[in-house]
Amino acid sequence: MELNKASRFIAVGSGKGGVGKTTITVNLCLELSRLGQKVLVIDGDLGLANVCISLGLDPEFTLEHYFSNQRRLEEIVIRGAYGLEILPGTSGSHHLTQLSEEQKHNFILDLQALGKDRDYVFVDMAAGLGSQVTFFSRLCPELILVTTPEPTAMGDAYGLFKVLQEASLKPQVWLIVNRAHSAWEARSVENKLRMAVRKFLGSHLDYLGYLPQDQAVMDSSRKQKPFVYEFPNAKASQNLFTVLYRLEGNELAASRNEGLWDKVLQFIHS
Numbered sequence: 383m384e385l386n387k388a389s390r391f392i393a394v395g396s397g398k399g400g401v402g403k404t405t406i407t408v409n410l411c412l413e414l415s416r417l418g419q420k421v422l423v424i425d426g427d428l429g430l431a432n433v434c435i436s437l438g439l440d441p442e443f444t445l446e447h448y449f450s451n452q453r454r455l456e457e458i459v460i461r462g463a464y465g466l467e468i469l470p471g472t473s474g475s476h477h478l479t480q481l482s483e484e485q486k487h488n489f490i491l492d493l494q495a496l497g498k499d500r501d502y503v504f505v506d507m508a509a510g511l512g513s514q515v516t517f518f519s520r521l522c523p524e525l526i527l528v529t530t531p532e533p534t535a536m537g538d539a540y541g542l543f544k545v546l547q548e549a550s551l552k553p554q555v556w557l558i559v560n561r562a563h564s565a566w567e568a569r570s571v572e573n574k575l576r577m578a579v580r581k582f583l584g585s586h587l588d589y590l591g592y593l594p595q596d597q598a599v600m601d602s603s604r605k606q607k608p609f610v611y612e613f614p615n616a617k618a619s620q621n622l623f624t625v626l627y628r629l630e631g632n633e634l635a636a637s638r639n640e641g642l643w644d645k646v647l648q649f650i651h652s
């Protein structure tokens with residue numbers, strides 16, 4: 383008898399804005415869906431609808447309809463390619479601060495119920511340390527922290543980690559270094575962050591991989607198309623597979639997918 387796998391609720395966050403959360407979430411979710419996983423992605427940047435914009439979707443109903451009791455949560459879910467399900471954020475300026483504690487509580491319960499039959503639920507969060515981030519972090523036992531090699535982005539990523547710890551939210555934290563210029567640069571970012579959270583917070587994070595600075599990603603974003611399909615042979619698409627394998631617990635496939643150079647770097651930094 384096959385046991386039901388529990389849904390994995392994974393928030394995608396960053397300290398600094400514009401580091402690639404939405405791009406990574408959307409491409410990762412589509413790839414997981416293509417591989418047969420049941421995936422729901424929540425446009426968690428309430429008010430900005432990042433996910434729908436990046437996929438060129440214009441949903442009729444959004445969380446705005448849910449919050450104003452016009453639609454149930456499952457009624458606003460739309461389907462994208464490969465059956466990927468998307469919960470569209472509001473396109474207005476909706477803030478969780480406008481909701482009562484009871485509404486927030488019910489929203490969490492509804493989200494948990496909605497995600498129950500899925501393999502994965504991803505939340506593409508707003509940047510920073512705001513109330514939306516702590517709200518969604520309560521829903522998700524796992525967090526993918528995205529940073530670029532820029533010192534400000536790294537500092538802000540550390541800040542987010544610290545805030546979640548201080549709020550007693552201690553998710554399993556995964557790190558993706560985006561827009562790296564080399565595997566070496568990505569590894570040294572990971573190393574610095576890993577050392578900092580160990581030394582100052584007594585905690586740890588796990589490296590999922592890196593995406594290079596890649597023109598293919600920019601070109602596909604401009605066309606509102608996922609880069610994994612527009613440019614499947616681009617380095618960013620190849621590296622996304624390493625991330626995906628590692629997330630699925632398949633370290634062997636992940637390290638096979640990484641070049642020899644990445645493996646040497648991993649050895650040096652471990």
Ligand SMILES: Nc1ncnc2c1ncn2[C@@H]1O[C@H](COP(=O)(O)OP(=O)(O)OP(=O)(O)O)[C@@H](O)[C@H]1O
Pocket residue numbers: 396398399400401402403404405406427432507508509560561593594595596597599600603604618
């Ligand atoms: N690896 C990459 N190479 C080149 N460009 C990239 C890469 N990753 C993301 N970008 C570009 O960076 C821009 C910001 O990306 P994205 O919207 O995914 O960031 P975000 O973290 O979701 O931003 P926000 O904090 O505003 O939600 C986009 O134009 C995207 O095309």
Ligand SMILES: [Mg+2]
Pocket residue numbers: 403404405427432506507
């Ligand atoms: Mg975004």
